[in-house]
Amino acid sequence: MSVQHPPGRPVGSPAGDSAFRRAIPCHEPATGKVLGEAEAMDATAVREVVRKARAAQAAWGQTSFAERRAFMRELLDEILASQERICEIAVRDSGKTMVDAALGEVFPVCEKIRYLIENGEDDLRPEERSSGFLQHKRARVEYHPLGVVAVICPWNFPFHNIYCPMVPALFAGNAVVAKVGEHTTWSAEPLMAITKRVLERRGHDPELVQLVIGYGDSGEALVRSDVDKVFFTGSPENGVKVMAAASDRLTPVVLELGGKDPMIVCDDADLDHAVEQAMLGVFTACGQMCVGAERIYVQAGVYDEFLRRALARVETLRQGSALDEQVDLGAMTMPRQLDILDELVADARAKGARVLIGGERNASAGEQFFSPTILADVHHGMRITQEEQFGPIMVVMKFDTDREAVRLANDCPYGLGSSIFSRDPARAERIAAAVRAGMTVINDYGLAYMIQSLPFGGVGRSGFGRINGREGLRACCNTKAVVTDRVALGGGVSVYPIVDATFPLVRNVIETIYAPTAMAKGRAAGRTLRHAVDVARARMAFRKRGR
Structure with a gap:
């Protein structure tokens, strides 16, 4: 794929335009500057890149963990050497700031690679398991490469969204x-x-990693192709489509479908720290994050003070093109997202929410900017508490009791991340245990993702399956059970021919193993021995008749 800029192609022209229906226009969200144009792949082209990846995986899947670690170390060195260039590319294509790119694009990828180098082999080493009552056998679990893993990436973090699913899949021996x-x-x-x-x-085949460029139909072609697993990050609506397409070939999927994370600020919280973390959770990357703090619940006793401190912070934020000036917030990546934000703010205003600052597009900065916003006195009758906004809007609601905070936090179809702020550890733990989510961080925001030993994923409308940690790495594998001899007995279970004593024998074997007391087990063992003798005699007679 190469991006070109043919003359006469207007940026933003409809994808369905007959003259350019397979072309993808590229431009900088912050400035509108034309970056070029790319040709969308059709199903034939998609199948071809999958074929190339599978051919390259045959050799890669046989590499040692030592070689994969060495590759990861060299990849990490390359990323470190290219860090500023990576951030600049992400800024130009997504509209975020350089700091957002460093924190959200490069930092988590580096940490994931570090985790794999230090822990990947241990996570995928064959694992001995108990063989239960079959003491003459050994049991273990092995983790083998799947083959070709498909990754369908959203647009909010262009470097991170390719690399964070890709590097564990590669470490597990797959093509991507x-x-x-x-x-x-x-x-x-x-x-x-x-x-x-x-x-x-x-010395490895670079065809091991491949790109698919295109619109939704190109993604559908990838899901329907000869891939062994699909990792999808995106909207719940598109997640349903991915599942439907994957079901044709029974291709397993992991779905990370976004979130609407609650942040609960108790009246005993460190308020300055809570406000600072709320700023981070709301305004990083202009709120275009699946783990954005989209619902902030503040206890009544500190509600007004929280708003006062938050407003003072938001009033100082600068917004514009990050490559042209020093700014705190950049642009929205997807033009349609501004329409969504307009609709959600209008609905909240109409139902009684107060706009303390912002609440509209920032036309002075450019066409794809939405002003940093605080909405106060929000309630759950407003759409913005139930629908993912993906924007720079701090949504603040009041609660009275811990029980009410939990009820409100759980009154949402999403369940990805969450955070609790309280100086009382026991109180924070109680609230955290009751919140329905895939992750909870106490007295901080978003750190669960940076602890790569932890699994990442959600419940409900936030999807299913896990990335990160041991669970995420093993999700890139065929988990295989293997049974071998501890002591070779020279025989096994023999059932045929079935005779009158066969069922009583099996029944008493089961009782011998699972009866609740030693006495009951002993009686069953005695019956087992008698029935075993009866079965042996009946089979001997059966064989004589057969002659």
């Missing part, structure tokens, strides 16, 4: 085919080239 979001097509090739260069330098 990544379909990138059409809104961040321009950055995909130079970012993927980093991995291809390292593979080639180490």
Whole structure:
């Protein structure tokens, strides 16, 4: 894939336009500057890149963990050497700031690679398991490569969204085919080239990692192709479509479908710290994060003070093009997202929410900017408490009791992350235990993702399956049970021919193993011995008759 800029192609022209229906226009969200144009792949092209990836995986799947660690170390070195360039590419294609790119794109990828280097082999080493009552056998679990893993990436973090699913899949011995979001097509090739260069330098086939460029139909073609698993990050609506398409070939899927994370601020919280973390959770990457703090519940006794301190902070935020000036917030990546934010704010206003600041597009900064916003006195009758907003809007609600805070936090179809702020550890733990979510962080925001030993994923409308940690790495594998001899007895279970004593024998064997007392087990063992003798005699007579 190469991005070109043919003359006369207007940026933002409809994807369905007959003259350019397979072209993807690329532009900078912050400035509107044309970056070029890419050709969307059809199903034939998608199948071909999957074929290339599978051919390359045959050799990669046989590499040692030592070689995979060495590859990861070299890849990490390459990322560190290219850090500023990676951030600049992400800024140009997604509209975020350089700091957002460093924190959200590069930092978690580096930490994931570090985790794999230090822990990946241990996580995938064959694991001995109990063989139960079959003491003459050994049992273990092995983790084998799946083959070709498909990754369908959203547009909010163009480097991170390719690399964070890709590197564990590679470490597990797989090939990876990544379909990138059409809104961040321009950055995909130079970012993927980093991995291809390292593979080639180490003598491996760079075709091991592949890109799919296109719209929804290209993603559907990838899901329906000869891949062995699909990792999808995106909206619940598209997640349903991915599941439906994957069901044709019974291809397993992991769905990370976004969130609407609650942040609960108790009246005994460190308020300055809570406000600072709320700022981070709301305004990082202009709120375009699945783990964004989209619902902030503040206890009545500190509600007004929280709002006062938050407003003072938000009033100082600067917004604009991050490559042209020093700013705190950048642009929205997807133009349609601004329409969604307009609709949600209008609905909240109409139902009684107060707009303390912002609440509208920032036309002075450019066409794809939405002003940093605080909505106060929000309630659950407003759409913005139930629908993912993906924008720079701090949504603040009041609660009286801990029980009410939990009820409100759980009154939402999403269940990805959550955070609790309280100086009382026992109180914070009680609230955390009651919140329905895949992750909870106490007295901080978002750190569960940076602790790579922890699984990442949600419940409900936030999807299912896990990435990160041992669970996420093993999700890239065929988990295989293996049974071998501890002591070779020279025989096994023999059932045929079935005779009158066969069922009583089996019944008493079961009682011998599972009866509740030693006495009951002993009586059953005696009956087992008698029935075993009866079965042996009956089979001997059966064989004589057969002659």
